[in-house]
Amino acid sequence: MKYFPKLKHSTSIHHVLVGDEDVNTFTITHPKHLGLFATPLADDRAAARHAYALADAAGKEPKHTIEERHGSSDSSPPDGKHEHHDEDPDEPVLKRAHEASTIQLFYDLFFVANLTTFTSVHEIDDADTLKSYVGFFGILWFTWFQVAMFDVRFSNDSVFERLCKALQFGIMAGFAVVGPNYKTGWVEGSKEAAAALSAFQTLSLILMASRLILACQYGAAYFWLFRYKKAHLPILAHIGTLFIAAMIYLGLYFGFGNAASDNGLIAWYITIAFESIVILAVSGRTKFLSFRRTAVVERLGLLTLIILGEGIIGLTGSVVKVGSDKSFTPDVIGMVICSVCIIYFLWMLYFDQEETNHVGTIRQQFWALLHFPFHVCILLVVEGLSRLSVWVKVIDVLNPYAATFEYLMVNLSSIYNDTTGGPTGEVLTSLVELYNETTLQLFEKWETPKYAVPNITDYLVLMENSDGNPREFAYGAANIMQFGFTFVTDNFGLNPPEAYLGTGNEMSGIVALFYTVFLYFFISAGLTLIILAVLFWTGKRRKLRGEILSIGFRILIGLGLCLLACMDLPSLQENNNSALNTYLYSPWILPTVVLAYGLVVLVDNLLINYVRKAVLRRKTQEIDTAV
Secondary structure, three states, rough: OOOOOOOOOOOEEEEEEEEEEEEEOOOOOOOOOOOOOOOOOOOOOHHHHHHHHHHHOOOOOOOOOOOOOOOOOOOOOOOOOOOOOOOOOOOOOOOOOOOOEEEEEEEEHHHHHHHHHHHHHHHOOOOHHHHHHHHHHHHHHHHHHHHHHHHHHOOOOOOOHHHHHHHHHHHHHHHHHHHHHHHHHHHHOHHHHHHHHHHHHHHHHHHHHHHHHHHHHHHHHHHHHHHHHHHHHHHHHHHHHHHHHHHHHHHHHHHHHOHHHHHHHHHHHHHHHHHHHHHHHHHHHHHHHOOOOOHHHHHHHHHHHHHHHHHHHHHHHHHHHHOOOOOOHHHHHHHHHHHHHHHHHHHHHOOOOOOOOOOOOOOOHHHHHHHHHHHHHHHHHHHHHHHHHHHHHHHHHHHHHHHHHHHHHHHHHHHHHOOOOOOOOOHHHHHHHHHHHHHHHHHHHOOOOOOOOOOOHHHHHHOOOOOHHHHHHHHHHHOOOOOOOOOOHHHHHOOOOOOHHOOOOOOHHHHHHHHHHHHHHHHHHHHHHHHHHHHHHHHHOOOHHHHHHHHHHHHHHHHHHHHHHHHHHHHHHOOOOOOOOOHHHOOOOOHHHHHHHHHHHHHHHHHHHHHHHHHHHHHHHHHHHHH
């Protein structure tokens, strides 16, 4: 006999009798009922007080709340959901969600989609592209941050909130549209300049719309908090700041129309800094607006995972590139292992820090804001990983080719400087055969190359018919070397900066590109450790002696990694045997960072465990003495 009992309240598990057995079965989930608006106040009693205050002002009878209709005398939410401020009736009590909602996580997916798209179309080749990359990421990050600051304190599930979130999804889609054309450092009057200025104008309108949406959301929250005197000034300051920022962005729309790009970009960044600092400062001085007992730690942690995930995407793309010739040497395998270890160590260094709620309000704001430079550094580290991984493969492929070319030039120089016997055709012929054999082996590595094998016949003929003329021979060999280098880098998806395209000096452009990658990779790797040390210092008020030593060690190793970038100084590049060139062409670039990060992880654990054992030993001795 089967029967289904009536539903009781909103339970999702039904008690069902099947034969003589009782079983629990899950019901089908029904659509959730949403109100047009939802209160950010902690419970319905607070909402009731708000309703009575509004009704009093309007001279109407207030509607009864759920508790009054059902005769409930206690509607307190579970412990930890919010803080009570019974001693101050002028300050509101807000709901405190300790976990990010699904719609907030859904919004984060739009962020990662924007980041992936922008990274795929904007490679960092030189100082200008680096500024463009960091600038766009900053605009995107602070837009996300403004939305997240509202969500962790006021967000509720209602028709109005979902409508606002849909508009914010549209804002993120707008970022994706303008991202490919976002570029600085272009030549005035060029087609790129026109496309960039148009993108800047569109982005100004997008930023204006995003701030106005947030101002409306804070306005809705102000409606519910109106009866609390201490809520007026802070919420109105939020609304006013966002509205002023929106009007500045609107003005910059017309500013970019007059081609005042540099000043416009500076105004963008100043406005973004202004709105963030003001809102954080107001939140820091207002108890109910602080980040305590909110999901801000989880939101920033999830964003950190997203950025590390971007590094994994770039790494897998690099592995596909380096495997295009179906040859995996020990250097290449080691490069892949090092890249995985660096990303893993970054995860450990950030997420192994203990979370604590017992920090001051100012520290909360500073800790949250410090994630922007931290995320920039992580992004540059993982981006550098993907580029350097391909560079290691290029060097691995070109090493035999370059060694033969160097051997050729050394012997050619010896022949040319020999005043006793003069150049001989037999020696040149043997060198031509050796070089030709190496060149053909290089080009035959790819069964189906992405780019066609260059036409080097004319240069081979020039070398073979040089009739003992070393200069003609060297000219032909140098051109073939250039073709071979460009062929390899093209097939691995490496392109020189635009300034080198079409100049016949693309080989120097590729080398200059990796000088840039080397520079920002090591500076970012070092700064990441330093910022992690500051985050650890800020996030914990009382520190053990070992934790203080751990913070100092992170800063020391971080400074050491930053100083490695000093090898890029012009004084160290006066000749081709400079320290930078030697290091750049070696397989030790990525292992250096792996060893540094691994050492920090090891020392962190050793120091903290040692001090904790010492503290435990001292407490045990005190108890024994007392007994």
